[in-house]
Amino acid sequence: MRGAARTLVFTVASILCAGGATVDVGPLFAGVGATVEPLVLQQLGAAGRADFFVRFAARGDLEPAAALGSKEARARFVLGELRRTAEDS
Amino acid sequence: MRSGSRELLDEIAARPEVDRVTANHDLRAVDFDSRPDRRGEAREVEPNLLFVGAPAAWALGATGTGIVVAVNDTGLDEDHPAIASHYRGCLDPPSCTVKDHDHSWWDATGTSPLDPSDANGHGTFCTGVAVGDDGGDNQIGMAPGATTIHCKVLTDGGATTDAAVFECFQWNLAPWDLAGGNPDPALAPDLVTLPWGYGGGGHAQFRDAIQALEAAGIVVVAGAGGDGPGCGTLRSPGDYREVLTVGAADRGVPYPGTIASFSSRGPSDLDPSPPYDVPDVLAPGTDIRSSLPGGAYQIWSGTAAATAHVSGLVALMWSACPALRGDVGLTGELIAQSATPLVGQPGSGCGGDYVDGPNNDWGHGTIQAENAVRLALLSCGAVFADDFETGNTSAWSTAIP
DSSP states (O other): OHHHHHHHHHHHHHHHHTBSSOOOBSSOEEOSSSEEOHHHHHHHHHHSEEOEEEEESOOBOOGGGGGOSSHHHHHHHHHHHHHHHHHHO | OOSEEHHHHHHHHTSTTEEEEEEOOEEEOOOOEEEEOSOSSOOSBOHHHHHTTHHHHHHTTOSOTTOEEEEEESOOOTTOTTTGGGBTTBSSTTTOOSBOOTTTEEETTSSOSSSOOOSSOHHHHHHHHHHOBOSSSOBOOSOTTOEEEEEEOSOTTSEEEHHHHHHHHHHHHSOOOTTSOOOOGGGOOSEEEEOOOBTTSOBGGGHHHHHHHHHTTOEEEEEOOSOOSSTTOOOBTTTOSSSEEEEEEETTSSTTOEEOTTSOOOOOOSSOSSOOOSOOEEEEOSSEEEEETTTEEEEEESHHHHHHHHHHHHHHHHHHOGGGTTOHHHHHHHHHHHSBOOTTOOTTOOSBOSSSOOBTTTTTOBOOHHHHHHHHHHHTTOOOSSSGGGTOGGGTTOOOO
8 A cells, every 4th residue: 555655646746847947956968858967877877777857848837826716726726737737748 | 767777768858748857866954953951941932932023923813823834844743742732633632632644744754654753853843933832831833823734854864855855745735645645735734844955055856846836825935054154055945036935043132133153145046037135034043942752842043943933924924814825925025024124234245235135144134923914914904003004113012903
């Protein structure tokens, strides 16, 4: 059960990564497509495998949340928009 | 991606829908100066709360009632007398013999997945500064009417990873149960407290997540860090434009005090256009007495304690004016407007306005809880019998909300 919970959590992690503005995490290596942080390549070179985050280019439009009347409605909208953006990516 | 190979990385990075790939950074986030409790007995309202006018704010009817504060830290001793009845997982306060941790506790470190715990103490301490009150002589928290939920993002050794930080931000937006299921935005907190930071600053990987939380009407309050007095010493995410960043005020002189030497300073170069001054405000951060696991109390110093003061302040303001709840931008403006500039204190000269603020040393100044709550009430249409609106501070103690 615990393993299943963690899987769900990391699915949502990608969702949150999909919203908002530009991220900049130190110097990045410009590859064929996405840019890759050099630390990821270092870790792969040293251990063969590494944990890393994939950030999608698509951004959810979160601005309409501000016009919603309740806090719950805002949170629900943001969650839905991030999920939709991630699923479409 | 867990344990990905180089081949998989290349395949992912070549896909047009992928923007970038970043590492899962490790972080040792917590450092603080602590020393034993100064006395064996309690002292009613703690002097740091008096310093910023918290009792006067309470007298206006603002205690944080109905507001939920999330603390992403080392965890919680949910049985501490000053905290137990404030924890949302306590179903029968004040005895708290019946508890339900679903949606109120999550451990992203895997240390204690089923029950709150905090072998470090940092999370329990900061929670005490935000809401602590044992119903007796230990009034240690800014917003004694507020309730709390907790995500353990830091190990008991004070370390974390990007993955754990992201996991807690997700849980903040839609807290799930202990099994990781049933995420529910209706149970999201009103604000998130981050009393820690990535040393050196410049770690922008959490901006997306924090922007999402704030779009949902959740204020994110972060510590500046304890790496001052040099300029450009902010930690992340305290160096983000989006968060409400808090430095530490030293109470060695009367209010508004001085900026504590250890308090990290701006500027931040994360997002240069347009430039912004940071920290936003100062709050008491030296010789703060608060709760520790096992029913103990101790005195610590650090911007973590200062951060928890501002979390409590947001709770006070939103309980005073429910219409303000969720308005992240205006709330920050009112906190800045009600703060008192440290006129004549150039700090380390890190840049900005040293007369009216803001600047990169003390921001807009030291928070003032009564004034902040009054501004919140005004935004709700309250009318005061005194001259609060015109700045006649001598009469501010008599308000008619």
